Amino acid sequence: MRKILFFLLLIPMLSSAQLLTPFEKSNGVATATLIECLSYYQELKNQFPDFIKIEDPALSANNLQYHNAGQIKLIQITNFNAHGEKIKIFINNNIHPGEPDGVDACMMLARDYLSKTEFKRQLDEVELYIIPIYNTGGTLRRGCCSRANQYGPDAYGFRGNALNLDLNRDFIKCDAMETEVLENYFHKIKPHLFIDTHVSDGADYQYIMTLIASQHNKYQNQAMEQFQQNIFLPMLYGSMQSQTEEICPYVNLDHETPDSGITGFMETARYSSGYTSMFNCYSFTAETHMLKPFNKRVRATHTLLKSMIGLAVEHKLELFNSLNDADKIRSEQNSVALKWQLDTSRFENLLFKGYHPYYDLSKTTGQQQLYYDRNRPTKKNIKFFDTYQIAKSVTYPKAYVMPYDWYVKLNLERYNLKIIITHDTIIKVKEYTNVNYTVKKTPYEGNVGVLFNGCDVITTSQKLDGNWVLIKLSDNMRFKRFLAEALEPESPEGFFAWGKMNSFLQQKEGFSDYVWDKRAESILANDSSLNLRFEAQKKDPAFNADKDKQLNFIYQNSRYFEPSYLKYPIFRIEN
């Protein structure tokens, strides 16, 4: 609350006619603070009230006003009086607050669209949605130095949020309240195009701006692949070049330098663009390069965003048609890819403007070290590998069912997809049992992940009652792909892999051997088939020498053993 009052007090100081941003006033060395940024948009609203709205996140019972997520504003800029379907473009900034180029670029962009005729007329056809600053907690942890190699600005925020989570790894798992706020905005708006702004480290090269377009195979949708690859991207590359802001695909390395080729970035559902593209939204990540001056990076981001908006408006019909076709294709799809593999046999030649890489003896480590010679710019064809093949796919079920408590635990409540089962039903389900797994060794983004090594798949009759929920895919077409990627145990981005379902991997009850020993004896006496299996096991000397193992074997095969152990608690209904 204190922050909000402070911010209101500041507004009168910003009422300059020119509406220069803090970045412009600093001659391109400073990025706006959270207060400066939000005050600036407030001032735009004061000056252009008919074309801009500022929205606050929906406050729930979570006391969001005390949480950093409560400060994630959503700016909407459009001509509210123009009718007809408009293109909805959603731009997100400062998910990584050490990479603030988009914050300052969007402030200028918003002003330009509100005040300059050439841009303003596009507002008849486009709705711009801007999150001025997303990782507000990280933005408030402002300092000089956490981006060790970056060329400006003078001060900036920190990558992690207040919980030290990287919000650009949180989308499908949604541990952070910030993620829930952004996802709420996203699903309410249903944008056609999404852009997340960043600054890249990694190899050195000449380009100021590089771009991750959502990996085209991963759309699993020819209509979107065709529009993005054959229409939108060539136009965008051309447009940037004609504005002397030549761009390059994001320089994603499999080897030490770009000379050996670069690969298309497979942004899975943990990333903002990987998440948003699952919902048939064209998704992009802008990546300026850390070693270019902040001033130039912000200008390049501004030019890129402006060009993307302009091209989307220009190709509005084709864009809408492609997305209509894409929705149709999705509704007819029977399966979805869970894992991908780069096709190393397919590549295109890319004329790449780099810097000469060389190795020299390091005075620090005494070892050979890679450097780039910025005085020796290079221009050569390199290989761009951007075809991925499906390595694992799964057929869609008709529905998923699970106990209500799991539905809540997995935070699926945020999407409201369920049907609560109101009367007892017995239904045929496919279930995953005897799940074989390996727990990962180190925590990652707030979780200890689990590797799925396999399981038995069986068809059973499951009794469902008022404590169960049913999620029908046909009722949730928009979420069809999300559901499979989140709920299938084999999905590398699923809740199981993130370690959010570990409780079913633990046995809750056991036995006392001094009592169980006699009970086991009578069980074997009355169950000849179990007895045979037990005797067969005893041929293994290790088993034969271990009485605990033997008693446990009989326990696990008796009616006393808990059936929920290692049984995946989400079931598939297939017909």
Ligand SMILES: [Zn+2]
């Ligand atoms: Zn980043």
